[in-house]
Amino acid sequence: DGGITQSPKYLFRKEGQNVTLSCEQNLNHDAMYWYRQDPGQGLRLIYYSQIVNDFQKGDIAEGYSVSREKKESFPLTVTSAQKNPTAFYLCASSMRTSGREEQYFGPGTRLTVT
Amino acid sequence: AQSVTQPDIHITVSEGASLELRCNYSYGATPYLFWYVQSPGQGLQLLLKYFSGDTLVQGIKGFEAEFKRSQSSFNLRKPSVHWSDAAEYFCAVGARVGGTSYGKLTFGQGTILTVHP
Numbered sequence: 001d002g003g004i005t006q007s008p009k010y011l012f013r014k015e016g017q018n019v020t021l022s023c024e025q026n027l028n029h030d031a032m033y034w035y036r037q038d039p040g041q042g043l044r045l046i047y048y049s050q051i052v053n054d055f056q057k058g059d060i061a062e063g064y065s066v067s068r069e070k071k072e073s074f075p076l077t078v079t080s081a082q083k084n085p086t087a088f089y090l091c092a093s094s095m096r097t098s099g100r101e102e103q104y105f106g107p108g109t110r111l112t113v114t
Numbered sequence: 115a116q117s118v119t120q121p122d123i124h125i126t127v128s129e130g131a132s133l134e135l136r137c138n139y140s141y142g143a144t145p146y147l148f149w150y151v152q153s154p155g156q157g158l159q160l161l162l163k164y165f166s167g168d169t170l171v172q173g174i175k176g177f178e179a180e181f182k183r184s185q186s187s188f189n190l191r192k193p194s195v196h197w198s199d200a201a202e203y204f205c206a207v208g209a210r211v212g213g214t215s216y217g218k219l220t221f222g223q224g225t226i227l228t229v230h231p
Contacts, residue, residue, distance in 0.1 A: 033218075
């Protein structure tokens with residue numbers, strides 16, 4: 001069954017620690033995305049990647065980093081520089097990034113930092 | 115830059131009643147438009163999309179949406195709501211970023227739908 005896997009579903013960390021969120025897809029999609037969701041704010045784009053070894057900052061990239069070493073994987077690291085990291089994080093993928101393509105979403109990871 | 119406005123943060127309807135969720139967009143050219151649905155604690159699922167052609171678009175779960183260029187709107191409708199339709203609904207516009215070949219989706223803030231029995 002093709003889809004997007006995000007793990008874990010819930011993640012707890014202490015303030016000051018970096019944490020990496022996993023995202024894997026077996027849809028053979030070229031493009032992958034990370035969004036942050038906060039209540040009442042919709043989805044905000046953190047980073048996106050069109051091809052392996054290439055990625056671009058989205059609207060709220062400060063305090064986050066990504067890598068794209070494999071087509072199937074696009075991990076997101078939430079660094080200690082992110083001032084308000086507690087949120088619901090969604091990974092998505094699409095065939096390309098022209099803006100015309102439907103994006104497929106994973107189930108999300110809820111990160112709580114205390 | 116493109117933007118999306120969903121004027122209604124929360125809508126409550128009775129089961130069996132009709133539904134219309136509003137979406138207004140801002141974009142200079144013909145937009146690509148999407149409606150997604152999200153159940154609590156879950157990812158987003160695509161309901162329908164508009165690229166060109168017929169301005170009335172049919173989607174899954176009995177939903178439809180109408181693109182009105184003159185009003186910059188893409189409202190979502192369903193003639194008879196079921197209790198299982200309770201969820202959060204997001205409108206999105208897809209467009210290229212500046213002069214690059216990259217595109218992205220810009221999402222509205224979402225509308226939470228509550229269905230009363």
